[in-house]
Amino acid sequence: MSNRELVVLGTSSQVPTRERAHHGAVLRWDDEVVLFDPGEGTQRQLTLAGVSAASITRICLTHLHGDHCLGLPGILQRMALDGVDRPVDLYFPASGQEYVDRLRHASAARGALVVREHPVRGDGLVDTWPALALHARALDHRVETYGWRLEEPDGRRMLPEALAAHGIEGPDIGRLARDGVVHVEGRRVAVEEVSEPRPGQSFAFVMDTRRCEAAVELARDVDLLVCESTYLTSEEDLADSYAHLTAAQAGQIAAAAGARRLVLTHYSQRHSDEVLFAEEARRHFPDVHAARDLDRVPVPPREVPEPHPRR
């Protein structure tokens, strides 16, 4: 099991089918467990996927249509029931505040979960978590909708041989990472001497939307892009009139953005075979995973850098 992976809970748009639950997805990223757009039934899908509701650290809603949020009350009540006593952060378009208020108090429930609300009022940096920054950009849907982008800051990878050559070991390695410098036997060693740059990874979550530049900007150079693909190319007119994407358009967005891997989801009930979506997207972009319920899709590992040139 990767420590950075997408757990797909449901893949249906609008209405569930025999094969597909309403949309829902979890991103596991080291210590963060981020739930995106929980549709009705997300609580049970988590059980089927083997992910504990109590492990969720953040919840992001792109918009307040039912198929993207009606699972929220069950999740919040379940987390309270399971005794979660740390705050949970909830990100959503500010214009959806009235619905968030109702969803948070939709039925009589015991226990209280502390929810920190983050209504989003425009493009830009939304929040900085310990290991990731959350950015939002407005998409082009029928109600206010934000796509999400998670960015890990660039870091450095320690080089074991270089550390050994300088006699740095044990707690000194932690000091070096924290302070950028350490003194060993009277000599000053800077972190740059014993490490190489490690670019941060990134992730984007794009739904629901028409084709728009914001989708490409959210997905710029990400390691993993999750993108709605409600329709096939033969239904491009429908996609446009309901403000959705086709699978081909999702592939074009991934290609234009230079993403590394594309996950398709949020399919119209018209199509029970997700392979059709994968085929259309692959005409534009190579690494396509057309998700099925309960799939796990790893964030591609960092590319191994070229061997470090010794000074």
Place this chain on the structure above:
Amino acid sequence: MSNRELVVLGTSSQVPTRERAHHGAVLRWDDEVVLFDPGEGTQRQLTLAGVSAASITRICLTHLHGDHCLGLPGILQRMALDGVDRPVDLYFPASGQEYVDRLRHASAARGALVVREHPVRGDGLVDTWPALALHARALDHRVETYGWRLEEPDGRRMLPEALAAHGIEGPDIGRLARDGVVHVEGRRVAVEEVSEPRPGQSFAFVMDTRRCEAAVELARDVDLLVCESTYLTSEEDLADSYAHLTAAQAGQIAAAAGARRLVLTHYSQRHSDEVLFAEEARRHFPDVHAARDLDRVPVPPREVPEPHPRR
């Protein structure tokens, strides 16, 4: 397929499990399709059960705990989406009004379904439908909770031989049923001469509650009783402290009430085998069906009356 049957959607209390969805049940009774206590995920369970959301005529909520109502928003939005243009009646405890308000408008939705609200403020007759009367009685739970009872009025069954003997046929049979009398070749024939009494059937839905007299009164002589059985006898203390029933207590209620058939549901997640519940209830009552998700349980047909004594 019987035209009077219970369609079991989900059988879990509090939280769903791998095997069991949150509670939900539909009673199909001739032209009525009554949805009881839709927990989260009811929309998809209907699809899996082959019951159209658009066919629902009434919705009854015993109380406003999440596992009995968080499926309501999805059902109402789905019915609107599917173009239902007749009103839908919604029955619920009046003290749950604030939650009903939120559930009805929980997220941004297109379309409008006309919902006629019937907040219930005490025991007694709640509404009279074309073919059934709905009665409520307060149960003993942690929040205001009403059990439901449906009663078909007594009618008469026409006797083909007697009709033929009086020369009554075609539209005259309808006139006789409507007016109670018909004239054939100058002779007056009263309905009593060519029919026998046909007692109405009845149904009760009891959850969530501690043992109480109201549960027995709701279930008095019913053809089908649906009763919660959250726990087993070994957990009687838990049942009492959380205001729930054991399977044995459900069997005792069915026996004391003189019900004909008992359906058990709403099981604690502790027990994955519903046979344990059936065994405990059968020590007190013979005709027990421990429900599994997606089961269909017929309302037992009327007992065939003794042959009619000819006058």
